[in-house]
Amino acid sequence: MSSNLQGKKVLFITANSGIERDELLEPMQALKDQGASVTHASIKGGVAETWLKDSEKDITVQSDTSLKGLSAANYDLLVIPGGTVNADTLRQDEDAQHLVQEFRDAGKTVAAICHGPWLLIDAGVVPGKVMTSYASVRLDLANAGASWVDADVQVCPGQNWTLITSRTPDDIPAFNAAISQALLAA
Numbered sequence: 001m002s003s004n005l006q007g008k009k010v011l012f013i014t015a016n017s018g019i020e021r022d023e024l025l026e027p028m029q030a031l032k033d034q035g036a037s038v039t040h041a042s043i044k045g046g047v048a049e050t051w052l053k054d055s056e057k058d059i060t061v062q063s064d065t066s067l068k069g070l071s072a073a074n075y076d077l078l079v080i081p082g083g084t085v086n087a088d089t090l091r092q093d094e095d096a097q098h099l100v101q102e103f104r105d106a107g108k109t110v111a112a113i114c115h116g117p118w119l120l121i122d123a124g125v126v127p128g129k130v131m132t133s134y135a136s137v138r139l140d141l142a143n144a145g146a147s148w149v150d151a152d153v154q155v156c157p158g159q160n161w162t163l164i165t166s167r168t169p170d171d172i173p174a175f176n177a178a179i180s181q182a183l184l185a186a
Contacts, residue, residue, distance in 0.1 A: 006035035008183045011075040013067060013096055016042045018085020021050035021058045022169040023113050027079055030176040036183065039075070041065045043093050054084045067095035072102035076186045077179065082114025082134065090119050097123040104161045109182040111164035113175055117141060120163070130156045131165045153178045 010031050014024060028038050042048040045066030050058045072078070078099065080090070090096050100123035103110050112120055117133045118140065120126050127145030132154040141148050153174035156163045162182055166175035 004034055005031060005180065005183050008036040008077070008186065009075045010036050010038050010077045010079060010179075010183070011070065011099075012038065012040045012079045012081065013090065013099060014040065014042050014048055014063070014081055014083075015086045015089035015093075016044050016047065016063075017049040017051075018054070018083045018087075018089065019048060019050045019081055020054065020083035020086065020114060020169060021052055022172060023081035023083065023116075024050060024061070026169075026172050027081070027111075027113075027176050027179060031179065031183075034180060039064045041067050041070055043067055043089070043096070051083055051085070067093065067099065070095070070099060072099060072106045072108060075103075075108070077109045077111065077183055078103045079179065080110070080112040080116035080119055082112075082116045084115050087115035087118045090116075091122040100125055104158075107160040109162040109164060109179075109186065111166075111175065111179050111182070113166040113171070114168055117165055125163075129158070129163050130154060131163065132167050133165055134167055155182075 040063045042063035114134045121144040138148045152171040
């Protein structure tokens with residue numbers, strides 16, 4: 001276990017249901033194993049339900065807090081897991097949209113996997129970005145002004161912030177590596 005991310009703070013945001021289990025738990029564990037401090041915030045706080053492949057209810061996890069009142073100033077990086085129900089619910093949440101905009105405005109990295117980029121669309125931060133996602137989100141991203149690529153991970157540095165995106169749970173190793181690299185540079 002490496003502690004090269006000691007002192008780094010990462011915020012994961014989700015809805016309270018429909019979260020793709022591996023897209024939440026695997027990056028969280030990888031970051032903890034490297035010494036990062038990880039906070040999971042869900043819309044309502046409390047219990048959050050994970051799913052497998054968007055079709056099978058899986059386990060419940062306890063989120064650390066609700067989204068209300070959180071600030072990008074307290075974290076180094078934001079992670080948005082996928083899961084169709086999770087992402088569709090999260091994209092409509094004003095607190096989630098505001099957090100994404102705060103991270104962008106603060107020049108911090110935002111990472112989203114699978115359907116997670118839906119929140120980025122609703123937060124209005126994708127125009128001009130080069131991104132990847134679950135294949136069905138491709139047209140949504142293009143219509144919102146992003147360029148879509150088919151890659152396991154896409155790192156898109158901007159004028160003052162960086163966006164990391166990945167396609168599916170199969171891409172989690174590349175997603176985790178890109179997040180770790182961004183945190184080391186932060």
